[in-house]
Structures are given as structure tokens and as C-alpha cells.
Amino acid sequence: YTGLAYFVATKPYGAHVLKFASQKDVSTCSGFSALAHAESKFSNRLRATGVGLCPCAHHEFVHPKGVGYLQKGERFCNMDFIFFSTIIPLLLLNVVISYNIACQWKINLLDRMNKLPENMCIPVAVAMSVFMFGIPKFHASAHDDGCSIPHSLNLMPGVGQTDGEGIERNWAEVNQVANxxxxxxPGARHDTLDDHFGHHNWRKFVGLGKPLVAPPHWECDRQQAAFQEFNLAVGASYQNQLTAMVESWEVDKTQPNPFTNKECGISEADVCAHFAEQEKAAAMDGRFHHHDISPSVFITLGLSLEDLQRRLRFEITDGVLSSHQQTELHKRQTSLLKQIHRFWSV
Ligand SMILES: [Zn+2]
Ligand SMILES: [Zn+2]
Known part of the structure; x- marks a missing residue:
């Protein structure tokens, strides 16, 4: 229980976390404030409420000294220590850090690094040039566009198709021993978890050959053909213009980002609000319409009926249904028919 295998060194870790016992992490990204604190539930009287993990996103190996117990959910002080503990011995030129709250965690990270034990710090200038921050692909949509696009793993040179969600696949296995x-x-738990992480890594290691032995050629051909067709359609001059834009953005993030959409169309809610405002103005002038339902509500109702019909049609063609599912489907069909009838009667 000394930090010789997958767990971080116990004593310095405990001392570091204790320094931040009463500090609250603040979040400025709208997407996930609930998520960040979800794990602090049911934590009364427990010595550890979970573990924080920093594996390799590419191979999904659990790294030496890359696991630490969490005392009160996933807090920055825990994750800082775990991250630097496992990254320091690696001496890498470029580190892409994929973390579902990277957008928040990276703020002041280097200040917080300086509060770690001295042997875990790297020069700030080096860290600034070496670290790149991304958000795992499945988690990215929970962040707003201003945050998810600059942190998109799809747009980072060198990342390839790594989705950053390997950590979740790890949890799917390790969570089974949580209970x-x-x-x-503490000692038995430590040994048991070390064993499980070791087993996970061994299975990963012996399984790595499989994807390398049989690369799916047909998929490669299909993607290449689609890419070539796309290139032809786009045309050389626009292609060069776009490439130049992408390259200058990759070097300097203050340049215009070719992947963001500057103009966004009006949403359905915007249109509804606009009509509602017009109807209110008309009512204030004393102009009322003859029906119970206003024109804008009528159109909205029609659109939502169309949507319901489309969804039902999709579900009906989708495989064999159990009798319970069939009952549910019939109920929804009846309710939809009633609504359509009401719609026609307006
Ligand atoms: Zn790796
Ligand atoms: Zn964010």
C-alpha cells in the first residue's frame, strides 16, 4: 500500500488532498454542473467514495501510479495529483488530455500543479507547450459549442480516431467490483483493485494483436472513395482556401475557426415566440380570431403530430415486439388518432 503498482503514493496523496479539504471547485461551463457533483451522494461515513483513474486513452491501459481513492466525489485536488503522478515519469513531447471536464479542470491547472509535491511539477513553460486538452467524444455534446468545438478530439492533429471514452469502458469492468x-x-481493497487493474491490463495486452492482424481493408477503401468524391465535389480552389484556414487555426487558436458555424438559423422555439408576440399585439389592438386555437398553436400542433407519426412509423418497422410493447404501441396509436381527429375538427 505504498504506491508501487497502480495506486498513487498513499502518504503524499493524503497530505495533498487534506490541504484542500474545505475547498469547493467552481464550474463555469453550463453543461455539466450536476454531473460534477453527482458522485458525492451517499458518501456519509465512507473512507473512500470511489476511485479516480488516469489511463492511456489510446490503449486503455491502466497506468502505474494512475489511480487514487476519492473522498468526496471527483475533485480537482484528487485528479491533479493522480494525473501528475502518472504523467511525470513519461517524458512525452505532446500530451493530449482527454477529460470530460477538461474545459474547467485546465483553468488554473498550472497554479494548482505548483501546490503538488516538488517532484511532481514540471516547468510551466514546458507544460504550456506540451499539454492539449480535449473532451471525450460522447461527453462533448453536453458542453456548449463555444467549449466543445475548441476541445474536440476530432479536430486535434495526431489524435486520429481516439474517442477518449476508453475510461468509460474501463469503468464498465471495474464498477463490478465496487460493491x-x-x-x-483499506489494505484488502487496495490489493483487490490492484489485482483487477493488473488483470485488465494483461487481457488488453494479449488482445492488442487482434485489431493489428486483421485491419478492415474494405472500411479503409470505402472511406477513401468517399473522401475522394468529396474532394472532387468541393473543387481545388476552395479546398486550398479551407486547408490554409485549418492550418492557420491549428497553429494559432486566435485565428478564425473554420469549424464553427457563425450564423445559426432561427429555431422552432424562436418562430413560436415571434408568432405569440404578434398574436398578443393583435389581441391588444382588439383583433381576436374566431377559433379556440390561435394560428401559431395550430401550426405547432400540426408539426408535432407529424413528428409523432414519423416516430411511430419508425418503431413499427423495427423488429418483433413483445405483447407488452404491442399494447403500448396500440395505446399510442389510439392517442395519436384521437389527436389527429381533434386537429381536423379545428
Ligand atoms: Zn498507451
Ligand atoms: Zn465545457
Missing amino acids: STKEMG
């Missing part, structure tokens, strides 16, 4: 390790004393 049994919950009741263990």
Missing part, C-alpha cells in the same frame, strides 16, 4: 470492495478494509 464488494466497499465492505473491505
